[in-house]
Amino acid sequence: MPDSSKIFTYAVDGLAYTVTVYEENGAFFADITVEEGAMDVNAVYFGDDDFSGSSETLSGPLNMNGTRLDGEKVQWDEATKLSDPGLGPEGEDKETYLQTGDTMTVALDIESLDEVDIFGIRATSTTTDGGSIKRVSDDPEEPEEPEEPVYEKLFFGEVFSETGDPLGGTFILAEEPDPNPYSIPALPEGTEPTFDNYLSYFLSDDIGGDLSAVQSVVFYGSGEGGAQEELFRIDAPDGGFQSADDLLAAYDDALDGAGDLSGMDLMAALSLDDQAGAVPEAEDDLDTDGFELV
Template identity: 80%
Template sequence: MPESSKIFTYVVEGLSYTVTVYEENGEFYADIAVNEGAMDVNAVYFGDDDFSGSSESLGGPLNMNGARLDGEKVQWDEATELSRPGLGPEGETKETYLQAGDTMTVALDIEDLDEIDVFGIRATSTTTGAGSIKAVSSDPEEPEEPEDPVYGKVFFGEVFSETGEPLGGTYILDEEPDPNPYSVPALPEGTEPTFENYLSYYLSDEMGGNLAAVEGVVFYGPGEDGSQEELFRIAAPEGGFADADALLAAYDDALSGTEDLSGQDLIAALSLDDYAMPEPETAEEMGADEFDLV
C-alpha cells in the first residue's frame, strides 16, 4: 500500500483522467488512469508551487509552451519524455496509449511528495476536440483514509447449534454495561471497536483467547430498534484459523466488493438476513447459559 500520496484530476470534454502520485518503499511513482476517453501520453511535467526560476522543457511536439495555471505561466521543475507522438504501427496497443480503464505507472525522480504541487501531461491522439492536450492540474486532493467499520459486539464462537445459533465461546462488547452482572468482557475504555481491536483484545493475555478453537466469528451492530443484532459472520476453514493474520485475511475477504463503502454504509451492505438473530441489548437480558466466559 502507498505510504502517502496526492491525487490530481483533469477533465475536459471527451477526456478525463486521474494521476495518483505516491511513495512506496522509499520510491516515488505516478499512476496515470484514464476515466473517460483516450490519449497517448507522450510526456509528463511536474513542479512545486514556486514558479520562480528557469523552467524545464522538452523540445518540438513535446513542449508545454502556453500551458498556464489560473492565468499564470507554469515553471516546471522536471519534464520526462515517455513516447513520441503518433500511434504508428502499434496503433491502440502502443504502451503509452491509454483508454478508459487503463492505468500506466511512471517512476519519478524526486525525494519528497512536496516537490509536486502541479502536474502536467503532454498527450496526442486524444479524444478531445483538438486531438491533443497540454494539461495542467493543481491543488491535489489528499486521499481520505478509509473508515474502518465498527461493531457493538463480536462473538468468537467455539460451539454453534445445527441452525447456526451461537452456543459456546466468547462475547466481547464495545463498552462495559453498568451494571454487568454476568461480567461480560468489553474492550478497554477508549478503544475503537474495530474488528482488529476486538481480535487483539481476544488474543491478549488478559482474555487468553484460543484462536485454534474458534469455529466462527459473528459481528453485531445496532438494528432498527436500537438493539444489537447479527450483521454477518465468518466461518473458520477446515482445520481452523492458522493465526490472527489468517482471520484478518478472511475478514478482509468478507468486506471485498465494498471497498467504496465505510462505516455504517459498509455494515449495511454486509448485513445478511439469513443469519440475522437479534441478541439481547443488555447483560441483564442475556442468559448465563448462552455463552461461556473466559
C-alpha cells in the same frame, strides 16, 4: 490495493481528468482517468516542488515549453513519451486515446511518492477549443481514509451448535452496560469499537484469549428497526487461525469483497442470508445457559 497515493486533478472547458499516482507492492504507477471529454495522451511529465536545476524535456511537438505554475517556470525531473501526436489509422482505438471513463496506467521510475509534487500532461486530439493541451497540476489531494467499520459486539467463538448458534467462547461488548449482571467483558472506556481494537483486547492480558481455539468470529450490530443482530462471521480455516495477522487478513478480505462501502451500507453488504437470529436488545434478556462466558 495501493499502499499510498497522491491525486492530481485538472479541468478546462471540454476536458477534465484525474491522475492518481500510487505505490503498489513496491512499484509506482500513475492512473490517468478522463472524467469528461477525450484526449490522446502523448507524454507525461512530473517533478517535485524544487524547481532548481536543469529541466527534462522531449523534443518537437511533445515538449512542455512555456508551462508555468503560479507564474513560475516549471522545472521537470522526468519526461516520458507515450505516443506520437495524431490518431492515425487506429483512430479512437489508439491505446493512448482516452475518452470519458477510460483509464490508462503508466509505470513511473521513482523510489518515493515524495518525488511527485507536480504532474504534467502533453496531449493532442483533445476536446478543448485548441485541440491540444500542455497542462500542469499541483497541490495533490490526499485521498480520504475510508471510515473504519465499528461493531456493537463481537463473539470469539470456540463452540457452536449444529445450527451455528454460539455455545462457548468470549463475548466482548463495545460499551459496558450498567448494570452488568453477567460480567460480560467490554472494551476499555473511550476505545473505538473497530475490529482491530476488539482483537487486541481479546488477546490482551485482561482477557487472555486463545486465538488458536477460535472457530469463528461473529460480528453484531444494529439491523433493521435498530434491533441488535448478527451481521456476518469469519470462519477459521482448517487448523485454525495461526496468528492475529492471519485473522486480520481474513477480515480485510471480507471488507474488500464488500467493495467501496462504509457504515451501514458496508454492514448490509457483509450480512449473510443464513445468519443466526437476532440477538436480544437488552443484556438482561441474555440466556447464559450453555454459554461459557469468559
